[in-house]
Amino acid sequence: MELFTARVCPYAHRTRLALLEKGLEFEHIEIDFAHKSERFLAVSPYGKVPALVHDGQTIYESAIINEYLDEVFPDPPLLPSNPALRAKARIWTHYCNEYFTPDLYAVIRNREPAKHAELAAKAAERLRFVEREAFGKLSGDGPYWFGAAVGLTDLAWYPYFERLPAWTHYRGLAIPEDCPRLAAWAEAMAARASVRAIANDAAYYIASYKARAGEPMAA
Ligand SMILES: N[C@@H](CCC(=O)N[C@@H](CS)C(=O)NCC(=O)O)C(=O)O
Helix, strand or coil: EEEEEEEHHHHHHHHHHHHHHHHCEEEEEEECCCCHHHHHHHCCCCCCCEEEEECEEEEHHHHHHHHHHHHHHHCCCCCCCCCCHHHHHHHHHHHHHHHHHHHCCCCCCCCHHHHHHHHHHHHHHHHHHHHHHHCCCCCCCCCECCCCCCCCHHHHHHHHHHHHHHHHHHCCCCCCCCCHHHHHHHHHHHCCHHHHHHHCHHHHHHHHHHHCCCCCCCC
């Protein structure tokens, strides 16, 4: 199994975490976006990471790769067994991709101080929605999205929280104080062996996001 990946990429991070949680061996192929190899462009039709080659097939799109891995290597399972809960797990990954991520990145990309408060408030509201609708309704005693067992939803969301120190540094955005369940979840995730095995520190992300963020902006 080969994984085309990049250290900075939150989507590739999701798949690396899934492979580690499953205890699967794979060849790690680091892609430099400025110099994409012919092999990479041949296997990854969108020219994006992550892309997985397994059994002669290329699978791409992080959420789809992770479901593929869960189907082909079902132990340990990373989706709930109940169909309604499986649907909810997918809804939350969809929410991450379609609503949370664009609003989060809008905050760090924005260089206009006049727009900052509105963008930051919108991203913080996304986090409060997670606190209320996910941790308040689905997680029981937690600590994970669907309770006691880690799953694909946790793996889809966690990469943004490892990167959050860059948002705090450049834009003053952090987990809101009225989101204690979300904060406890981020801590529980950070302590997992899979997460620790490939974690980068805040300084790495602050340097990585410099080109996008520019200078820190007063909150
Ligand atoms: N929807 C894709 C997004 C993947 C993606 O956007 N990857 C970025 C890096 S984070 C990429 O490969 N970009 C290639 C480039 O910038 O040339 C997924 O979930 O896998």
